[in-house]
Amino acid sequence: MTIIHAGFLLCAVFSGSTDQPLCQGELIFPPQPKHCHGSSLVECPNGDLLACWFFGSGERSANDVLIQGARLRKGKTQWSPVFVMADTPNIPDCNPVLFRDDRDRLWLFWIAVVANRWENSLLKYRRAEDYQKDGPPKWSWQDVLVLGPGEDFSKAIADGFQALGYEQGCWAEYAPPYDEMLIEAAKDKYKRLRGWMTRIHPIILPSGRYLLPLYSDGFNLSLTAYSDDHGETWQAAGPIVGIGPCQPSFVMKKNGELVAYMRDEGGPPQRVQKSVSQDQGMTWTPAVDTEIPNPSSSLEVIAIKDGRWVMICNDTEEGRHRLVLLMSDDEGATWKWKRYLENGGGAFAYPSMIQTKDGRIHATYSHHTETGNSIKHVALDPEWITKAE
Numbered sequence: 001m002t003i004i005h006a007g008f009l010l011c012a013v014f015s016g017s018t019d020q021p022l023c024q025g026e027l028i029f030p031p032q033p034k035h036c037h038g039s040s041l042v043e044c045p046n047g048d049l050l051a052c053w054f055f056g057s058g059e060r061s062a063n064d065v066l067i068q069g070a071r072l073r074k075g076k077t078q079w080s081p082v083f084v085m086a087d088t089p090n091i092p093d094c095n096p097v098l099f100r101d102d103r104d105r106l107w108l109f110w111i112a113v114v115a116n117r118w119e120n121s122l123l124k125y126r127r128a129e130d131y132q133k134d135g136p137p138k139w140s141w142q143d144v145l146v147l148g149p150g151e152d153f154s155k156a157i158a159d160g161f162q163a164l165g166y167e168q169g170c171w172a173e174y175a176p177p178y179d180e181m182l183i184e185a186a187k188d189k190y191k192r193l194r195g196w197m198t199r200i201h202p203i204i205l206p207s208g209r210y211l212l213p214l215y216s217d218g219f220n221l222s223l224t225a226y227s228d229d230h231g232e233t234w235q236a237a238g239p240i241v242g243i244g245p246c247q248p249s250f251v252m253k254k255n256g257e258l259v260a261y262m263r264d265e266g267g268p269p270q271r272v273q274k275s276v277s278q279d280q281g282m283t284w285t286p287a288v289d290t291e292i293p294n295p296s297s298s299l300e301v302i303a304i305k306d307g308r309w310v311m312i313c314n315d316t317e318e319g320r321h322r323l324v325l326l327m328s329d330d331e332g333a334t335w336k337w338k339r340y341l342e343n344g345g346g347a348f349a350y351p352s353m354i355q356t357k358d359g360r361i362h363a364t365y366s367h368h369t370e371t372g373n374s375i376k377h378v379a380l381d382p383e384w385i386t387k388a389e
Contacts, residue, residue: 021387023380025341028070028079028364031372035059036068038199038298039364039375041352042098042106044132047074049356051364052085052096052108053375060113065092067110069136072377079377083136086126088112094121097198101210103230106131109145109198109212119195119218123147127231147196147214147225147236154186157221160241160286182219196223199247200300201352206256211281213248213260220265222248224281242266242287245273249300250281251309253331261301261311261332262287264294270317272299274332292326292335293317298350301332304382305359311335312351312363320349323365327385337386341378345369348376355382 028051039053049072056065066087070079085108086093096110106128111121123145131137161179168177176184185191195218202212212225212234222240227233240248244265251259258277264270271289292313297320299313311326315338323342326335342348346369353363360379367376 021381021384022360023378023384025376025378026077026079027367027374027376029082029374031367031369031374033372035062035065036373036375037366038095038350039352039366040096040098040201041354041362041364041377042100043354043356043362044071044100044106045104046132047357048072048132049074049362049377050098050106050131050137051079051352051375051377052098053364053366054092054094054096054110056092058092059094060092060118061116062092063090063116065094065113067093067096067108071134080134085136086110086124088124092116095198097201099202099212101231102204102208105129105231106137107202107231108137108139109202111197114194118197119191119216121195121197123196123198123214145225145234146193147223147234149186149192149223149236149239153192153236153239154183156238156283157186157219157241158183160239164242164286164288166243182221185219191218195219196225199298199350200249201354203250203252205252205280207280209280211250211258213250215246215248215262217246220244220246222246222260222262222275222287224248224250224277224284226281237281238283240275240284240287242273242275244296245275245287247298248275251301251303251332254307256280259301259332260284260287261290261299263296263298264289265296268317270294270296272311272313295319300351300353302353302355302361304355304361306382307331308382310353310361310382310385312341312353312365314349320347321345323348323351325361325380325385327382339385339387341365 052069067085069085092113099107114120127141128137196214210227215222224237245262248260272292273287309328327337351365
């Protein structure tokens with residue numbers, strides 16, 4: 001048994017045995033001093049993996065930040081040299097998301113952070129049909145995705161807070177209550193149009209609808225963009241209201257119900273938040289806490305081919321030093337199994353996760369240690385999660 005140890009990766013590769021589940025990992029590029037974060041991962045039709053992330057001197061305040069990428073050829077263990085996926089000159093580019101649609105087109109969604117403020121972010125996308133050769137995809141289309149939540153956006157926020165029974169901790173004449181400020185801001189057409197940001201993979205519903213999960217630091221809540229025409233046009237569905245439910249990850253139950261799991265940008269206790277939609281993502285229940293700890297950090301949930309759900313997250317209330325895989329066999333009612341990928345020795349966060357055609361689970365995440373910063377890729381068999389450590 002060989003331990004793959006870069007940081008404190010807890011995967012083990014069992015060699016010489018076919019009945020042991022596999023978990024192995026590697027850095028996509030050598031550790032270096034600049035900031036790299038917010039990775040996303042997709043499988044190409046030929047079985048290659050394509051990953052991307054944002055890279056530069058910082059985040060929203062650093063104008064040299066751009067989107068980088070690399071590919072891992074099927075059957076290989078070393079990633080290609082890094083290449084540029086998108087760069088808006090003199091504006092930070094952040095939060096890239098890769099998506100392969102039902103026509104095998106590749107999409108890259110990301111944000112250009114206008115005036116170095118998250119709430120001004122411009123939602124952009126690129127699309128490619130030719131993306132399996134060396135180097136970056138050959139983009140055939142690029143545009144800005146402008147969403148226009150309607151006049152009912154403000155009412156939906158008000159109704160959501162009322163349904164939660166939200167009570168202010170304190171207020172003053174010069175500091176109106178939190179919910180009232182958001183409700184008032186939601187009446188501003190310009191504020192409703194800007195600042196919607198990407199983070200997690202879209203999903204495709206059985207009806208063919210595309211759902212793109214979005215969130216806003218301005219409103220401190222989440223939103224769904226949907227398309228019923230294969231991405232030719234996009235519209236805004238209703239918001240996911242709560243006390244800081246951000247960066248939603250969508251997963252569908254067998255009965256068609258959608259569940260969104262989100263990071264917690266609200267007050268204590270810090271928990272993964274949850275919301276439910278019974279109308280294909282058009283409306284959502286107010287977000288409530290689950291029992292899973294969350295240190296205000298991104299997560300992702302997928303339904304794998306056998307019906308089980310897998311969540312990758314930081315299961316702490318403070319700090320991103322621990323990264324875990326949770327598995328449920330009852331569609332999130334309970335999470336019976338957990339296994340750590342990282343536990344101490346750095347910061348490991350903002351994961352992206354997929355299941356490939358061969359049944360294996362792949363994840364990428366930010367890997368920040370004293371030796372430098374990189375993006376890590378991990379491949380594992382689902383049964384590695386359930387196997388006792």
